[in-house]
Amino acid sequence: MEKLLIRHCEVLTFEGREPRFLDARDILIEGKRISAILPASAEAPADCQVIEAAGMLAVPGMINTHAHVPMVLFRNAGPDVNENDWFNKVIFPLEANLTPEDVYWGAMLGQAEMIAAGITCTADHYFEMDWVARAVEQAGTRANLGWAVFGHQGYGQLEETIRFVERWQGKADGRITTWLAPHSPYLCDPDFLARCAREAARLGVGNHIHAAETAGQVALSLERYGKTPVQVLADAGILEQPVILAHCLYPSDDDLDLLAGREAGIAQAPKTYLAMAMGLADLPKYLEKGIALGLATDGAVSSCTLDLFEQMRLTALTQKNKAMDAEVLPVETVLDIAFQGGARVVRQPELGNLKPGNLADVVLLRQDRPAAQPVINKAANLIYSLDAQDVDTVICDGKLIYQGGRHLTLDLEEIYREVNARLPRLLRKDLSRKIAEYPE
C-alpha cells in the first residue's frame, strides 16, 4: 500500500462539533485513508513519500455542497440582473448552446479552479453528466453528481438521468457517487417529483434540488398548490430519502420542522444571494433545529468564483449583519459548517474531519503572507484572513493532485485553449432558444 507522510504541520481536527488545532504533527496516509496523526518525529520512515509541511496548516478537503461546475464557461456573462432576467435572458438561452464536449471542458476548468482553492468534493448539479464524471475522474477529485432534469423534459429524460446514476455509481475508484437531480419544485410538478422520490428509493440514492430560493418562489408555490415549496417536496416523498436543498432561504417554521430529523441538508452560497439581491437565510434558526448546513459555490454565473473561502467568510459576515449581532455564528460554528457540515450534507461521514480511519482528503495551507501573520486566533485566521491563494498542496483519496501551486492531474494551458476556442459559439445568444422558462 502506498504511504504518504505529511511532516511537521499544524492540523485542524474536530472533537464532536468543536474544532481543535494541533501543533507540530505528522499525518500518515496509507492508501486512501489517514492511518495516524502523531506528534512530529525527527526522522521520516524510508518507505514513505514525504511532504515537508513546516509552517503549514492541514485542513480537511473542502466540500462544495451545491454547484453547477461547467457554468464557469459563462463566468460573469450576466452581472447586474435580477432572478427572472438571469434565468430567462442570460443562463437558459446560453445553456441552449452547450454540447457534451463543452460541458466536459467547463467541468475541467471548474475542477482546476476548485482544486487550487482546496475543494476536493463537489455536489454538482448539471447536464450531460457523463462528461462531468470523466472530468472528475481525470482531476482525481471526489464528487456527488446529479444530472439536472426539468419536468417539461418528461419521464424519458428522467430515465436518462437514472441510467447515469446506475452507470457512474461508485466509479473513479469509489470517488464518484450519483444522485437524482430534479431541478426544482417550480420547474418540476408534484407528480414528477413523486416519481423522482420513488426512483431514488428504488436506487438507494438521494435527490439534489433547488428549493425556496426567493420569496417570489414561495408565493408562486402557495398560489399554484396551496403549499410551500418544502411542503410540496415533503408531500411528493422527496424528504423520505437523503436530499440536498440548494439555498432554501425562505422556509417557514413548519418547513424547518419538516426538514429537522430528515436526511436533509441545506447548501448555502451567500455570494450568489448578495449578487442577486435575494436576501439571506436565518441560519441560527436552522442550526437550532439541527438541520445540516454546508457551504456551496453555486454556479460561476451568479457567484463568479468556485471558492469556498469566500463563501465561508460571507456566511459568517452576512449572518452577523442580518442579525445585527456580532456574536452570531462564532468561529467554531463556522468551521463546523464549512468542514463537517459539508460532509453531513453530502452524507459522507468519512470526510470533513482529519482523523485516523477517515478518507485522506487533505489540504495544506501556507500561512506566510503578510495578511496571515501573526497568528493569534487560528480559527479566526483560517476564516477571515487565509484565502484560496494560500492553498499549497491538495491530496484527495490519498493521492497528491496539486503541489506548490501546480496541478498534477490537469493541463491548464490545454483547458484554457479549449474553453476559449468554444466561447464565440457559446456566447451567441438567441432568446427564442432556451432550455427552460423561469416562471415570473
Ligand SMILES: [Zn+2]
Ligand atoms: Zn443552483
